[in-house]
Amino acid sequence: MTTVQHMLFVLLLQFACLESFDAKQSIRSMKHTNGSHPCPQPTVGNCSCEWTGPYVKVTCVGLDTVPEKVPESALYITFFNGTIKEIPQNFFLSFKNLITLNLKENKISNKFKLPKSLFNLFLDNNCLNASTIFGMFDGLTRLRALHLSWNPLGEKLVPGTFSSVKNVIELTLANCLLEDVGENMFLGLTNLRTLKIFGNKIRTLKRGAFRGISCPKGETSLTLKLVDNLISHIEDGAFEGVHGLFRLSLDGNQLSSFPNLTGFPKFSDLTLSQNNIVDASSLTHSGIKQLENLLLNNNQISVIPEDLFKHIIIRTLDLSSNRIKEIPPRFLENPKTPQIINNLYLYDNEIEFVHSESFAGLPNLKTLPPPITNIKALMRIL
Numbered sequence: 001m002t003t004v005q006h007m008l009f010v011l012l013l014q015f016a017c018l019e020s021f022d023a024k025q026s027i028r029s030m031k032h033t034n035g036s037h038p039c040p041q042p043t044v045g046n047c048s049c050e051w052t053g054p055y056v057k058v059t060c061v062g063l064d065t066v067p068e069k070v071p072e073s074a075l076y077i078t079f080f081n082g083t084i085k086e087i088p089q090n091f092f093l094s095f096k097n098l099i100t101l102n103l104k105e106n107k108i109s110n111k112f113k114l115p116k117s118l119f120n121l122f123l124d125n126n127c128l129n130a131s132t133i134f135g136m137f138d139g140l141t142r143l144r145a146l147h148l149s150w151n152p153l154g155e156k157l158v159p160g161t162f163s164s165v166k167n168v169i170e171l172t173l174a175n176c177l178l179e180d181v182g183e184n185m186f187l188g189l190t191n192l193r194t195l196k197i198f199g200n201k202i203r204t205l206k207r208g209a210f211r212g213i214s215c216p217k218g219e220t221s222l223t224l225k226l227v228d229n230l231i232s233h234i235e236d237g238a239f240e241g242v243h244g245l246f247r248l249s250l251d252g253n254q255l256s257s258f259p260n261l262t263g264f265p266k267f268s269d270l271t272l273s274q275n276n277i278v279d280a281s282s283l284t285h286s287g288i289k290q291l292e293n294l295l296l297n298n299n300q301i302s303v304i305p306e307d308l309f310k311h312i313i314i315r316t317l318d319l320s321s322n323r324i325k326e327i328p329p330r331f332l333e334n335p336k337t338p339q340i341i342n343n344l345y346l347y348d349n350e351i352e353f354v355h356s357e358s359f360a361g362l363p364n365l366k367t368l369p370p371p372i373t374n375i376k377a378l379m380r381i382l
């Protein structure tokens with residue numbers, strides 16, 4: 001995201017919560033009963049209920065307030081795309097079997113209590129801030145998915161916000177106006193597979209920022225998406241204390257070098273597209289030894305250091321849309337372990353010179369006819 005886009009989006013997010021929308025058109029409620037048990041009939045918006053034996057899935061759209069007479073045997077409750085501003089504090093506590101609560105796209109700004117039975121909680125697109133959500137998730141030890149994107153959470157989260165949601169697998173905090181990943185913000189997330197913090201305003205990742213995060217025991221499955229922030233500096237040890245990091249996406253930031261990933265020798269995906277990397281040599285000091293996919297497209301790289309991959313095993317390398325002028329000899333050769341490169345992208349560069357041995361030492365890159373003398377033919381292949 002550009003700075004202008006960022007500013008626009010910040011304004012949008014703030015205005016969406018200040019503005020008081022016209023009451024949504026009242027639509028006559030659908031009436032689905034299982035005999036004696038009615039479905040809510042709100043005056044603004046509509047609800048439908050689907051029964052399975054004694055259990056019910058309640059889906060309401062366009063509500064301006066929580067409806068009356070929601071059956072207590074609800075397993076799934078959705079109040080979607082309305083203008084609900086406030087949830088009465090104890091409203092959801094009577095739903096002892098509630099598995100999924102979806103309150104996306106409302107204007108909720110207050111703290112309310114949640115039943116311990118919850119597995120999935122979707123609160124995207126509301127007006128919640130960091131101090132409001134602090135404490136809201138306490139005791140939700142069954143929770144697996146927690147979505148909080150598009151809330152104006154503010155500069156930073158309160159440490160301990162997620163300390164009791166130990167089983168959350170997926171946490172999303174995209175577009176929440178976060179500026180800082182303060183220490184201990186994510187403490188307690190010990191079964192995490194995906195953390196999405198994209199589209200925020202984070203500038204620096206400080207040492208220990210993600211301390212305490214780990215993926216489920218025995219797995220290496222953690223994906224950390226920090227795409228489209230303003231990150232220009234990653235301190236040494238930013239990822240220290242994180243267990244099981246496997247995919248790291250830093251695309252769309254302002255990095256000029258590789259982060260120090262000492263302690264994470266193996267990655268599936270490391271993506272740094274659309275940054276300001278000029279000098280790729282910092283990769284050799286990053287601590288990485290093995291990568292499936294390394295995406296460096298849309299940077300400012302002009303020189304590929306000859307020894308870049310001497311100590312790194314790699315399968316897919318995307319260096320497209322850079323400023324590379326020359327492809328050095330044997331630049332992908334790894335003397336210890338033969339490289340098995342599956343995909344190599346070099347298009348949209350300023351290549352003027354390809355060495356006859358540029359692609360030597362790659363047993364499976366058979367599509368390239370060595371020695372390559374015709375740059376045009378090469379460009380077609382790459």
Ligand SMILES: *[C@@H]1O[C@H](CO)[C@@H](O)[C@H](O)[C@H]1NC(C)=O
Nearest residue numbers: 027030046047048059060061
């Ligand atoms: C709400 O009402 C509209 C129009 O009658 C209908 O198409 C829609 O399915 C209803 N939605 C729910 C959740 O009941």
Ligand SMILES: *[C@@H]1O[C@H](CO)[C@@H](O)[C@H](O)[C@H]1NC(C)=O
Nearest residue numbers: 034037051052053054055073
């Ligand atoms: C209707 O709901 C009640 C109580 O929740 C339940 O005992 C009953 O089996 C349901 N009836 C049908 C036909 O699903």
Ligand SMILES: *[C@@H]1O[C@H](CO)[C@@H](O)[C@H](O)[C@H]1NC(C)=O
Nearest residue numbers: 024025061062080081082105
């Ligand atoms: C949400 O409601 C508004 C107004 O009722 C409608 O225009 C819009 O299409 C709805 N959005 C979704 C995603 O249903």
Ligand SMILES: *[C@@H]1O[C@H](CO)[C@@H](O)[C@H](O)[C@H]1NC(C)=O
Nearest residue numbers: 109110128129130131132154
């Ligand atoms: C957070 O939201 C609450 C409830 O709307 C409000 O009282 C409080 O002032 C907000 N705090 C900040 C820092 O905006």
Ligand SMILES: *[C@@H]1O[C@H](CO)[C@@H](O)[C@H](O)[C@H]1NC(C)=O
Nearest residue numbers: 236237240260261262285286
């Ligand atoms: C990377 O960070 C570690 C500490 O986390 C440090 O010991 C090491 O010297 C750093 N490497 C470089 C190349 O700065």
